[in-house]
Structures are given as structure tokens and as C-alpha cells.
Amino acid sequence: MNALLEHLVALPIVVPLLAGASMLLVSEAQRATRIGIAFFSGVLQLTAAVVLLYLTSDAAPFIWQDGIGVYSLGGWGAPFGIVLVADRLSAVMLTLEAVLGLAVLTYSIARWDKPGQPFHSLLQFLMMGLNGAFLTGDLFNLFVFVEILLAASYGLMLRGAGATRVGAGLHYLVVNIVASMLFLIGVAMIYGVAGTLNMADLARRFAGLAPEERALFDTGAAILGVAFLVKAGSWPLNFWLPSAYSAAVAPVGAAFALMTKVGVYALMRVGTLMSQDEAAASMLGVMMFYFGLATLVTGTVGMLAAHHLARFVSYSVVVSTGILLAALGLGIEELTAPVLFYLIVSALTAGTFFMLTGMTDRTRNTPSAAVLEEPPLPPSPFYTAFGVRNPDPYGTDSDVGVAIPRAIAFLGLVFVSCVLLVTGLPPLPGFIAKFTLLSTAIDSAPAVGLGGAAWVLAAAVLVSGFAGVVALTRIGIRLFWTVTARTTPRLRVLEAAPAAFLVALCIVLGTAASPIMRYLEHAATSLHEPQDYIRNVLALVDSSAQGTNP
Amino acid sequence: MEIVFAIAIGVLAGSGVWLVLRPRTFQVLMGLTLLSYATNLFIFGMGRLKTGAAPVIVGQQAADAALYADPVPQALVLTAIVIGFGTTALFLVLLLALRALTGTDHVDGREDRR
Numbered sequence: 001m002n003a004l005l006e007h008l009v010a011l012p013i014v015v016p017l018l019a020g021a022s023m024l025l026v027s028e029a030q031r032a033t034r035i036g037i038a039f040f041s042g043v044l045q046l047t048a049a050v051v052l053l054y055l056t057s058d059a060a061p062f063i064w065q066d067g068i069g070v071y072s073l074g075g076w077g078a079p080f081g082i083v084l085v086a087d088r089l090s091a092v093m094l095t096l097e098a099v100l101g102l103a104v105l106t107y108s109i110a111r112w113d114k115p116g117q118p119f120h121s122l123l124q125f126l127m128m129g130l131n132g133a134f135l136t137g138d139l140f141n142l143f144v145f146v147e148i149l150l151a152a153s154y155g156l157m158l159r160g161a162g163a164t165r166v167g168a169g170l171h172y173l174v175v176n177i178v179a180s181m182l183f184l185i186g187v188a189m190i191y192g193v194a195g196t197l198n199m200a201d202l203a204r205r206f207a208g209l210a211p212e213e214r215a216l217f218d219t220g221a222a223i224l225g226v227a228f229l230v231k232a233g234s235w236p237l238n239f240w241l242p243s244a245y246s247a248a249v250a251p252v253g254a255a256f257a258l259m260t261k262v263g264v265y266a267l268m269r270v271g272t273l274m275s276q277d278e279a280a281a282s283m284l285g286v287m288m289f290y291f292g293l294a295t296l297v298t299g300t301v302g303m304l305a306a307h308h309l310a311r312f313v314s315y316s317v318v319v320s321t322g323i324l325l326a327a328l329g330l331g332i333e334e335l336t337a338p339v340l341f342y343l344i345v346s347a348l349t350a351g352t353f354f355m356l357t358g359m360t361d362r363t364r365n366t367p368s369a370a371v372l373e374e375p376p377l378p379p380s381p382f383y384t385a386f387g388v389r390n391p392d393p394y395g396t397d398s399d400v401g402v403a404i405p406r407a408i409a410f411l412g413l414v415f416v417s418c419v420l421l422v423t424g425l426p427p428l429p430g431f432i433a434k435f436t437l438l439s440t441a442i443d444s445a446p447a448v449g450l451g452g453a454a455w456v457l458a459a460a461v462l463v464s465g466f467a468g469v470v471a472l473t474r475i476g477i478r479l480f481w482t483v484t485a486r487t488t489p490r491l492r493v494l495e496a497a498p499a500a501f502l503v504a505l506c507i508v509l510g511t512a513a514s515p516i517m518r519y520l521e522h523a524a525t526s527l528h529e530p531q532d533y534i535r536n537v538l539a540l541v542d543s544s545a546q547g548t549n550p
Numbered sequence: 551m552e553i554v555f556a557i558a559i560g561v562l563a564g565s566g567v568w569l570v571l572r573p574r575t576f577q578v579l580m581g582l583t584l585l586s587y588a589t590n591l592f593i594f595g596m597g598r599l600k601t602g603a604a605p606v607i608v609g610q611q612a613a614d615a616a617l618y619a620d621p622v623p624q625a626l627v628l629t630a631i632v633i634g635f636g637t638t639a640l641f642l643v644l645l646l647a648l649r650a651l652t653g654t655d656h657v658d659g660r661e662d663r664r
Contacts, residue, residue, distance in 0.1 A: 140626055147633045154640055163651040167659040170575070170644045174657075177582055177637050178570065181589045184630055188589075191623065192596030 005063070008055075009071035009086045011048040012094055012131035015041050020124030035109055038120040042105050045127065046098040052091040057519060066532040067522075070137070070539070078137065078537050079201035085137035085537055088523035089340070093134040093265055096344055097258055099505065100351050101127045103498035107355055108251040110494035117159060126152035126255060133262050137537055139187050139197045139224075142266065146183070146231065150176050153259060156252045157244060168240075168247035175230065175240045183227035189220030200537035203273040203530055221274065225267065232263025233321045235294040242302060242314035250358025253310065257350035260317055261343055264324050268336075271328075272527045273534075289453060292326025293460055295319075300464040303471045309360060312475055313353040316422050319464050320346035326457050327437055334444045335437070336524035337517060342433040345509060349421040349430065352502040356414050359495055360479050407491045410500075412480055417503045419476070423468040424461075429510030434461060436517070551599055559595070563588035573662070575645040575655050582641065586634040590627050597623030 019041030023034045056067040069086040072078065086094075105123065113119040129149025136142050158169045191197055193216045194205050209217055226237075233241045241260070245253050267288075299318035306312040320342070327339045417428060424434035438458045445454035509516060526532060562584050569581025597620035605621040645655075652659040 140629075144629060144633075147637075151636065151640075154637075158644075163648070163659055166644060166648045166651055170641070170648055170657065173637065173641055173644060174570065174578060174582065177634075177641070178585065180633070180637075181585055184589050184626075185592055188593040188596040188623065188626070191626075192598075197622070 007071070008048060008051060009069050009084045009135065010073070012045050012052075012098075012135065013084070013128055015044050015048070016124040016128035016131065020121040020128065023121045023124070024118060031113075034120050035113075038105055038124065039102075041124060042098065042102040042127075045131070046095070046102060049091065049094040049098045052086050053095050056086060056088045056091045058522065066536060067526070068533055068536040070537050079196050079198040082141050083137040083198065083537055084135045085200075085533070086135060087526055087533060088519065089265075089269070089527055090134045092340065092344070092520065092523060093261075094131060096347055097127065097130045097134070100254070100258055100347065100502075103351065103355075103502055104251050104255045106498045107254065107358070107495055110492045112159075112249060112251050112358075117155075119156070119159065122152045122155045123255060125149075126156065128152075130258060130262065134265060137199050139190065139199060139202070139270070141197075143180070143183050143187060146262065146266075147180060149259065149262070150180070153256065156255065157248045159249055159252060165247045168243045171240050172244040175237075179227050179230035179237075182223055182230070186220050186222075186224030186227060189223065190217060193217045193220065198537070199270065199273050200530075200534040203534055204538070206274055221270075224270070228263045228266045228270075229291065229325075230263070231260065232267065232325065233260045233295070233318055234263075234291050234325055235298045235322070238295065238298065238318055238321075241318060242311055245314040245317065245354075246308065246310035250310075250354055253313070253354035253357065254351040257317065257354060258347050260321050261324075261347055264321065264328070264343065267325075268328065268527065273530050286329055286331065286450075286453075289326050289329030289457075292322050292324070292329050293456070294322075295325060296322030296460050296464055298322070300460075300467045303464070304467050306471060306475070309475055309479065310354070310357040312471060313350060313357060316353065316468065317346075317350050319468070320350070323434075323437070323457075323461055323464075326460070327441065330441060330445060330448075330450055330453060330457070332441065332444050332448060332450075333524065333528045334440050336527060337520040338433070338437040338440050340520045340523060341513070341517060342437050345421065345429050345433040345506060348502050348506050348509075349418060352414065352499050352506075353418045353422065355495070355499040355502070356411070356418060359411060359491060359499070360415075408480065410491060410496060414499050414503060415476060415480070417506070419469070419472045421503075421506055423465040423472070425465075425469075427510070429506055429513060432510055432513050434465070437461075551601075555591070555595055555599060559588050559591050562591070573656055573658075575648065575657055578657060579638065579641055579645060582638055586630075586638065590630055590634070593623050593627050593630060595623075597621075 019037050023037050026033050026037070052069070055063055055069060058067065067088060070078075071084040071086075073082045073084065075081070077083075101123070105120075108119060108123070126149050129145050129147075129152060132145030133142055133149065136145055154169065154173055157172060158165060187197065190202065193209065193213050194202055196202055196205060206217070230237045245256055248256065296319055299315045299320075299322050302315035302318060303312055306315055323346075324339055324343060327335050327342075419425075420428040421430035424430040438454075438461060441454040441457055442451075445451050566581045566583075566585030566588055569577045569584065572578060572581065600619045603617060603619040605619045605624055607618065648659055649655050654661055656662070
């Protein structure tokens, strides 16, 4: 048990790696085996994430000091070796990712994982990259994990081919390669000045830099920040995002919902570690507020202009990035917990919404994307287990899957829930998230002289919510009320269940907001007081130094 | 040595940026390649330029950091080369696919109207 606990931190990376790799070895005819492996891995990751959530909370202080678990890869302690660090923020992100990953997995086996393309392996590698990025305590290792998740995302994004998708994929690839180079240059500059890449060690050495070194360090941090902003989809570096996300097939879009959040996470993690002295945030500066605001405006305009649901959802991802960046840019510590809550809600919402686009696509008679080109899938015992008769994506709607009565009613209900979540209307937690965010901002911003900025943010968020309502009303009318040239969609349980589950989860988040907020507040406190983090990560080298010179 | 090195990086990065902004996919490919050369050289340079210094400690020699080349940037460069090479290869595949699907080598999949 102890050995398992010791290696628990590495589990969210090792499990999807092994699962994804072993699935490549299973022959394509054995679809059930691959799905079984994928589900096993997904459930294991969720379990590990939930256990980490428990261990990092105050409930189990006897296992890890300060609720921070450090795992030295290969037994080499920081700062010489690479460490994985699990704290509250990492645990929250891991859980969010595992939940979304499982939902996407369930959704995709309905008809999206056709043979010939290693969908499940790529999904596992994507999850591995995300998990690794959330766990790592080393800047260069962060780069590697971001590249892993990007590499998997390139493959996933190109599923189904077609000129639009390849074109959007090409732009996506170029932008991300250039951003990765900026990332590398930033990392190299920071290494050249500080001589370390371990985040905790960097935070410690940061204060002792000479002024002329400090300028170089700040330049490196700024370049790194630009790379993170590209990953997060901040204006003016986000024009690739809507076309790439809306060109991808529905489950892939849902899986991507968390990818922009990696940029935000990296900004928070690195930014808070490096802003502990009063010389101020090299990354979470007030400039980020303006970038966030510009992102918010771009996203809002895009939402209003969007004619297709998938495009709308992509722009809503841009809007949520804008809100997150603008709120972080205010630099108020009390805002971090509401920001995290909004991050969770918006990621779940975007995931659900992308799933919905896949289901409503079939209401249109026009052959959408690759759906009609797919060859029939072999029958699998899994479908019989779920009571789904015939998983044939090829045929007409009349013989596809089980027909859920009043499919339109269900789709409409999910759509309305998504609308409420995206625009932040009560009673769903989208409202709670935006409300706590804005009320905290307005309450605490005047203390740091940013009262005006907080009101601007509030106005922008409310206007974007209103614009979302207008745009969604139009899209909703077109999708559900104009019946001409549309067939009634037939739903599959496998597609409907994860979407319904995510909506239900959002409702639970809303009703259980108080304990969750308490946890997130703890996460925010430990984020803003990184001494515990630094001490725990560097514990090994400190204790050995004491051992040699008593 | 430093000035030559810096100029080399600058020329590579400058040509790379110019090529990446060109409308033809093959030019973009060459641009990305040049940019990644510049980045890799830059990372290498961040370990300070030294000639004839070993990256790992040699037998009996004193373990003085000034005598050795910094091995970390060299390891970083290796990783960066592998990742950059892989993504550039994928770009090449996409380039060919887009050419086959649209019949043009413009990055937008269609020619500018002039």
C-alpha cells in the first residue's frame, strides 16, 4: 500500500502512456479489447486523481506535509532530477481532466472511433500530456508534456480529413510550432540566467539575481509568457483557435476543451512562483488584464457572428479564456479561487457543448463532414452490453442505434442547460461562477486601486453573456424550430449519456459550491504562498546539505 | 566566436520569420526549419560557448565547473531537435495532403484573388 501511495503521483502519467502504447499493439479487429483498455485506463486515472484530491486536502495531513506530494523521477532529487509535484491545484486539474476524458471516451465509442486511425491511443496520449503538464515541477519538462499533448492533438484534429480540416490543421500546426519555439527560447534564456529549470529552485534563486541579470530573466519570462498566451488562446494570438476547434469532430472538440486551460494553468503556476517578492509579477502583470479584455471582446464579436454551433462554441472557449486572463490580470489573491471555479465550470460546459454539436449535426440533411464516409464498424459485445443494437454509422437514420423517444426534447434540454452555463444565467453554476468572480473583483479591487478595472471587467462579462444569449437564441431557433429539410435526429445512449452526465455534474457543482470553493480557496492560498511548495520540493537537497555540513 | 554565433542565429531566425510569413506552404516549411535551427543554436549558446571542454567530469580532473561545458543545454537541444523534427515532418505530410485536396500550394488552400 505504501509503495503504491509513493508512486501515486506518477500514476496519471504512466497509466495513459502504457494504455495508449499497448492499444497500438492490439489488432484493429479487436475493438472491444481496445475500448476495454481505454476504459480501464480512464477509470484508473480518475481514481488516482480523486485519491490525490483527498491526499492534498486537509483531510489527510499525516501523509504529505502541507498537502504537497513530491515524486523524484528516477530517485534523483530536485533540483538535479526532474520532479513531479502534486498540490491542490494540480489535483483539481487532474480530476477535471479525468472526468472530461472519460466522458469523451464514452461519447466517442458511439461512432467516432472508426478503425484505421488510432483514436483511443491518441486520446490516451493527449490525457498523458495534460496530466504531465499539470504535475510537472520543471520548466523544460512542462515543454515536453505540452508537446506530447500537442502532438496527440494534431492527430486527433485531423480525424476525418477533408480540405477544411487539413487547412485548419495546417494553420494550427504552424502557430503551435512557432509558439513552441518561443517557449524554448524563453526556457533557454531563463536557464542561461538562473542556471536551473526546476520551478521551485527558480523561485528561490530569483530573488538573488543581480539587476543586469534580472533584465535578461524578465525578457525570458516575458517570451515564455507569450508562448503560454498562445496556448491559452489570448488575443491577438488566437485567430487559429476557432477554425481549428470547429473543424475538429465533436468528441475531439470536447477533448480540446481543456487544452487552452493548460496555458492559463501554466501562467498561474509559473507566475505565482516567480512573483513572491515585491519586485512584482513578471507574468501576471496588469497587461494581462488588457489582453484578457481584448480576448473577451474578440470572443464576444465572434459569438455574435457565428452561424454554426461548433463555431459558436469555439468562440465561447475564447471568451472564457478572456475572462480568466482578465481576472488573473487584476492580480488580486482573493480572485484566484473564483477564477478556478469558473475554469472548472467553463471547461465542463465547453466539453458538453462540443458533444451537443456532434449530436445536432445529424439533424441537418446535408452530409456533415466525415460522418457519411465512414465504413461500417464491426459489431462488438460492448454495444450489446449497452443495449445498443447496431453501431453502424453508415446507414440512414432509420436504422441507426436505439431511438430515444423525444430525442429533440433531450437535445433541447441539453442545449438550454449549455446556454444557461455559457451565458451565466441562474440557476446553473455558470451563474455562481461568474457571480462570485465579479462580486469578489468588485469587493477587493478598490483596495489595490483597480476599482475601475473591476467594473470594466464586470461590464464586459455581462455584455458578453448577453451577446451569448442573443447568438444562441438565433442558433437555437435555426437548429430546433425550423424543421424544413431536417430529419429528426436519432440519439445513441452512448452519446447522450456523457453529455447528460456532464450537465448533471455541473448541477452538482452548483449545489455543492460551498465545499468546492473552500477547497479552491485552500488551493489559491498555497498557490500564493509558494514557500511550502518550494520547501517541499527542495526538501531532499536541503536535508542532504545539512547532513554534510552540520 | 560569440559575435559569429550571434549573427548566425540572427540570420537564421530572420530568414525563418520572413519565410514563415510567405503564402506558399513549402516556404513556410523551410521557414519553420530555419527557425528551429536558430532556436536550437540559441539553447546551445545559453550553456555558454566553450571549446574543448568535456560535458561530463573526466577521470582525475578536479570537479571545477569552469573546466566543463554545461551538459544541460546539450540535453535540452537533443530533445528540442527530436520534437521539432517530428512536428516538421507532420507539417510536410499536411502540406502534401492540402496540395492534393485543393490543387494549390497556398497556405489557405486557395489562391489570392488579384
